[in-house]
Amino acid sequence: MGMNKKKVPRLIWKFPISFRDIEKAGEVANKIKKRFQNLGMKPEIVRRVSIICFEGEMNLVLFAEKGGLIRVEVFPDRIDIFFEDEGPGIKDINLALTPGYSTAPEWAVEMGFGAGMGLYNIKKNSDFFEIFSEVDKKTMVHSRIFLTKCKDGSPRRSNLNES
Amino acid sequence: MNLKELVENLGIKLLNPGVNLERDISDAYVCDLLSNVIANAPEGSIWITVQRHSNIIAVAVLKSLAGIILTQGIVPGKETLDKAIEEKIPIFSTPDNSFRIAGKIYQMLLNK
Numbered sequence: 001m002g003m004n005k006k007k008v009p010r011l012i013w014k015f016p017i018s019f020r021d022i023e024k025a026g027e028v029a030n031k032i033k034k035r036f037q038n039l040g041m042k043p044e045i046v047r048r049v050s051i052i053c054f055e056g057e058m059n060l061v062l063f064a065e066k067g068g069l070i071r072v073e074v075f076p077d078r079i080d081i082f083f084e085d086e087g088p089g090i091k092d093i094n095l096a097l098t099p100g101y102s103t104a105p106e107w108a109v110e111m112g113f114g115a116g117m118g119l120y121n122i123k124k125n126s127d128f129f130e131i132f133s134e135v136d137k138k139t140m141v142h143s144r145i146f147l148t149k150c151k152d153g154s155p156r157r158s159n160l161n162e163s
Numbered sequence: 164m165n166l167k168e169l170v171e172n173l174g175i176k177l178l179n180p181g182v183n184l185e186r187d188i189s190d191a192y193v194c195d196l197l198s199n200v201i202a203n204a205p206e207g208s209i210w211i212t213v214q215r216h217s218n219i220i221a222v223a224v225l226k227s228l229a230g231i232i233l234t235q236g237i238v239p240g241k242e243t244l245d246k247a248i249e250e251k252i253p254i255f256s257t258p259d260n261s262f263r264i265a266g267k268i269y270q271m272l273l274n275k
Contacts, residue, residue, distance in 0.1 A: 022216070022218065023217055023218075023242060025218050025221065026218050026220075026221025026222060026224075026225065027221060029221070029225055030221055030224050030225055033224075033225060047206075050201075050225050050226075051201055051202060054201050054221075054222075054225055055198065055201065058197075058198075111197075111214065111216055111218070112195050112196050112197045112212075112214045112218075113197055113198070113218075115196040115197070115198040115199055116198075117196075117198035117199065117202065118198060121198060121201070121202050124202075
């Protein structure tokens with residue numbers, strides 16, 4: 001009481017992601033999934049975190065020319081996931097968020113990547129979502145999942161987007 | 164219905180013998196786009212696809228899928244098989260195309 005303590009994360013995990021290391025793609029998402037299961041998180045939260053991390057990891061593998069980083073921060077009331085990279089950046093963020101729009105290379109599309117659902121799926125599974133990008137420089141995607149509900153029992157979602 | 168019954172009835176070939184085939188299958192999902200599978204495949208379902216690269220194992224683990232059936236006689240490379248063994252994901256091959264094998268499994272699920 002009295003002291004207005006700044007909230008600090010209970011856990012911080014960082015995972016570097018290698019550009020075009022397609023063989024390993026998905027391994028970090030599974031590692032994060034297992035860690036959340038071990039923390040005893042609800043299956044619904046684990047499911048959302050898994051989807052967010054898989055899509056974010058794929059984006060970094062496909063586009064993070066100088067490598068990327070996934071940072072996961074776990075607070076008592078929320079999970080923050082950041083995907084950061086120095087790479088081509090995103091010219092038109094609204095377009096990139098449109099389901100079905102993809103700039104993935106042909107070889108990746110043939111492997112079943114690049115469906116144009118990545119950022120859309122991240123946003124859809126987040127309670128809060130933001131993205132910053134500078135063309136030819138960097139991109140940062142921030143996804144937040146709340147672990148607590150509002151006083152009236154409704155989910156704490158700050159971007160109630162199209163389903 | 165479990166994976167064992169699937170093998171016995173459909174003649175699909177298990178590519179990584181030794182994995183547990185007792186697991187129940189509740190559903191199946193047919194798709195070759197990884198994002199779609201990640202977003203929509205029901206947990207515990209068997210995944211029918213033509214994708215053979217090693218990332219399919221990561222997807223199956225992430226979604227807790229019961230197994231993967233590769234259609235049209237497709238056989239995965241060593242990398243994929245090694246990962247399937249490591250992650251204990253049953254992986255099968257069938258000469259049927261995705262439509263035909265899906266239809267057969269659908270029929271089996273209906274009759275259970």
